[in-house]
Amino acid sequence: MKYEILKKQFGYDTFRPGQEEIIDAIMQGRDTIAIMPTGAGKSICYQIPALMLEGITLVISPLISLMKDQVRSLNQNGIRAAYLNSTLTPGQYRKALMLAAQGEYRIIYVAPERLESESFLRFVQQARIAMVAVDEAHCVSQWGQNFRPSYLKIREFMQKYSGQWRFCAFTATATKQVEEDMIGLLGMRSPYIVKTGYDRKNLFFSVEYPANSFLRLLELVRQRSGQSGIIYCIRRKDVEELCEKLCAAGIRATRYHAGLSDEERNANQEDFIFDRCPVMVATNAFGMGIDKPDVRYVIHYSMPSSLENYYQEAGRAGRDGQSAECILFYKAADERVLQFLLENQDFGDIGETQRKERIAKDWRRLEAMKGYALTQACLRHTILTYFGEDSPEQCGACSNCMHEYELIEISESVHTILGAIKSVRQKFGATIVLSLLKGSRSARIGQYGLDQSAFYGSLSGLTMRQLQDILRFMIQDGLVETTADTYLVLRITPKGSRFFAHPSSLTMRQYKKGKEPDAQDDEVFEQLRAVRLRLSRKYRVPP
Known part of the structure; x- marks a missing residue:
């Protein structure tokens, strides 16, 4: 049945890596977590089970734009879906809940804030819910980006109303800490975890x-x-x-x-x-x-x-x-x-x-x-x-x-840059320090009297780009850090101080002219794009 739905509703002949495994785990009734990179096809992993199960699938989603796109796409594929969020008028919201209670929709997208709405919770008690899917599940963790406090309500909601609902969660990015938070903060029970890998080779x-x-x-x-x-x-x-x-x-x-x-x-x-x-x-x-x-x-x-x-x-x-x-x-x-x-x-x-x-x-x-x-x-x-x-x-x-590169010795230049930072008492940012070393005649150099410094022009033989590259290396290597006071200033770290007192050999990769990706110049491709655009306008769907 899953292959029939995949072909008929979504137009694909085969599953992408991980999709079938996730669908099977959900259909077996296991709590499931899927960590798949953007573009790997996460939505199909809960949309196909939603069409195989009897009842409604609730998809908890953090953004209105995401809901609208998904619902539009589903309805274009002949799958009845709706969303419940703040963009609906009170009348539209009541009508959507009424139609949902009558079994009109197989998939309903809801914002996590709806879990605290009395009208929504009354609907949940009366409706036949088959599954709850949490999209962008990393939002539950303070260790992840896009933290949403309302996601913390999901666990209580599931414990209070779940019964025999299937439960699954999806995200594109999750460190080990975020993964552990998803399990604990969502209250998942020994979840089956599928990771398809983060690498996007294209x-x-x-x-x-x-x-x-x-x-x-x-x-x-x-x-x-x-x-x-x-x-x-x-x-x-x-x-x-x-x-x-x-x-x-x-x-x-x-x-x-x-x-x-x-x-x-x-x-x-x-x-x-x-x-x-x-x-x-x-x-x-x-x-x-x-x-x-x-x-x-x-x-x-x-x-x-x-x-x-x-x-x-x-x-x-x-x-x-x-x-x-x-x-x-x-x-x-x-x-x-x-x-x-x-x-x-x-x-x-x-x-x-x-x-x-x-x-x-x-x-x-x-x-x-x-x-x-x-x-x-x-x-x-x-x-x-x-x-x-x-x-x-x-x-x-x-x-x-x-890029092709060569190793260059930079210990002398690094020592000079550290000396320049010390000479200005660590009060300036990269632009002033490098301009001092380059011997710039800018107004700011004159304003601060830095053209009288012993370090003025001491690295004039290097281009500004080379000086910037060396300074980036120093920051990356932990010799220097940028500290925000009223503006970004360069500070020498303890490691930098040790190097200044006892210089040692230091090498850096210097890039030669790099290769650029080939520009796409395919006449047939452009003709196909034009045909696609005409068809999209004719059928009023995105290209």
Whole structure:
């Protein structure tokens, strides 16, 4: 029966890795946890059992946009589904509950906050529930990104109303701690756990350190003209400014963040999904559950706050299995913004001890993210190791692996940079310190009298890019750290102090000109895209 549903309702002949195993475990009545990367087909794993079971499947989902996309897709496939959330008027909500109670829907998506609604709980007591599926289950853990306190209500809900309901939970990213939290905080009973692996072999990972972020972004977007891409920023105002500048440069871009009205967010999302605006500039409010398989690139214009966030957001590229790019821009200034946001979060009513614990966890996640941005090791290996998965030390398909490099001796340069930081009493950031070493004649160097320093121009033989590379190595190696006072300043660590007192040989990989992924220039492919667009408009469905 599962194969018949797979073919008839979803159009596939075979299951992807892990899908059949998960479906079988659910149908055997076992509590089930599935950890599958974005694009691996998690939704089918609970939608097929929902169609095989007698009764209603409740899907607890964190985002309205996710619910709408899933319900629309199901209804287009001939599967009656609905959602219950705050976008419905009281009349629409009552009608939806009435139709659900009459067995009109096989699958109903609900926000976790509904578990505290009296009208919803009355419906649950009367309806024939077959299964509860928790989507984005990492939201239950304070160790994971997107923590949602309302997810903590799921355990009580299941214990009070479950009976013989089947219970399953799904996520794309979960460290060992988050996995343990999902089991304990959701109250799962000896769950059957399926992990299909985190590796997305079709994704090409790269990190860039652009001198002019916007000009580099514009270059990348123009090189990928006609392709769908997502550009992530930290702040809403960055989204607004960047989208406006891209549009002014002739790029068909739109925007998405929580400060827009529901109507505008929905309209902009539709423009992106239907390829009217192939470029989406957004905060992390966009993307969870967005079903657009042909996103060819995801560019993080700002560094996100954790590797969990980064891998989930980057994973929205290439969900169709075709090659796609995940590009991260690293700018030291982003750290200051992230540190401010981290320390000024709204923690609700939790106590001071818990608040400090949460901040400490977030600091560790930010440090891991920064480590990824600065590492010279394989980027894929760095990600997979973070999530506890074994992998080769070189993947051959990330920017760090694909560049040719040579080892250079940098101990003298490092000693000079440390001396310069000490000479300015550790009061300045990277720009001032490196400008001092380069012998810059900028107004700020003159303003602070640094052109009189013994270190002025002492590394003028190196390019600014080479100086930046060496400083990034020093930060990654733990010789120097960036500390936010009123702004980011460079501080020498105890390890750096020991090296300054007793210098030793230090080598760094210096990259030669790297290989770029081949640009897609396929006339037949472009013709097929045009046919697909005509058909999507004819049938009013996303391409």
